Amino acid sequence: MTARGARRCATTRRASTPEAREASDGSFEWYREPQRVATACAWVALGSFATFGAPSGTSAFDLELVKSLVSAPFTGAVNPLFEALFNSLGVVPATYACLMMPGAKGNKSPFPAALCVGASFALGFFALGPYLVTREPRTRVKRSELGFVTRNIWESKLNAAALLGFAAYLAFYGASNVTPDTLAGFATLFKEQSMLACVSTCDLIVLSLCVAPAIAEDMRRRDVDDANALAFASVPVLGPACWLLVRPSLED
Template sequence: MVRKIAFGFLWLGFTIYAFFLAPPEQPGTFELIKNLSTGQWQGVNPLVIALFNLMGIWPLVYSAVVFIDGKGQKIPAWLFVTASFGVGIFALLPYLALREPNNQFVGKKNILLKLLDSRVTGIVLTVATVLLVAYGLKGGDWGNFVQQWQTNRFINVMSLDFSLLSLLFPALLGDDMARRGWKNPQIFWLIALIPLFGPLIYLCVRPPLPEVGVEAIPGQQPAAN
């Protein structure tokens, strides 16, 4: 219950900040979003371009965990994940507040779950992230970015959204590791304490999710007949 209340207050606090306390909306924000979405990046700070595109990577990272976690939930996980592609942590915080602990996977993986569970997916996301981060760091103007962060609501809220997505991934990590029979506190904290790349590395190295009737969870004794 404490966890649910904490996530609920965090969602409420971030919502209030985004709409009432963040820097004011600047003219041309809609045009900036349109240009970022359509690849018209001329004159746009590469750091903003990288951040905007990384906000598309994060929902995919969460999808690789939430769709599996959602198999054992009463709430439709797909609805929250789909919404997160548009509004980021605003959609995922309610899921984190409403979900129940779920350290088992019952059933078989469909095509979508197999794709999300694949290490290839993790590798592709990691490569894309490395390219985006390198692009932003190589050509980005930090002074301009800080100025925009201080004066532009879109840049400010997007940056904080990115930070919360990085900080809250461990809320799902423990159960996902348990579903795979991977109980290692050192690995958990190593992944949890490395922003962005920790979760990506996890998707690349985590053991495949076992299916009921296909293989037993590592370290678990088969049930007696």
């Protein structure tokens, strides 16, 4: 291959990456990215399962389940495996906020980042999925460009430490209560008794499966090789929170 041909191939490869398109004309067509298409399919699959596959007619039971979670946390009033999982659905949206909000300003997604991230604390992937699919990649961000909340909360190491600490506690609480009875109780909740338990479990699985690209983008935003993004994402809840604690700060 000639030198000119090699340069042309290299230019073509660079132009095929989201970051290259961001650098050239700011355009981004999510449907051309396999990861985004997979995320969209996961969003549709989760919604379909929640509608057609989860237990139905459990609203009264689920209301009492939520009351027990709020009024008597970590006392054994609720199946401890589900309680650890349910509380993890507070950690994971906060982790996504830390990953996504630094690149949200000026993003041309039709879905507002703050609205989707905020709603994800109640609706999980149902709210976050559309933004994850359509957002533009932004890897050139300075700390001075961030809004007040993002700069002081989502970029805060104290916040990252709190998220990791709570995630570690939930992992310990769940693991220390694994018994044949709690496993059987959780299976009954999932399959028969509770739409909330069933959908929450699937929601956490999908959120965990889709976090790797967000971690990789955040790594590139901080001039870190993204080769380890999958390693952080492979440990649900804990792994992404670990990245938040060790990640470098954005340049000023």
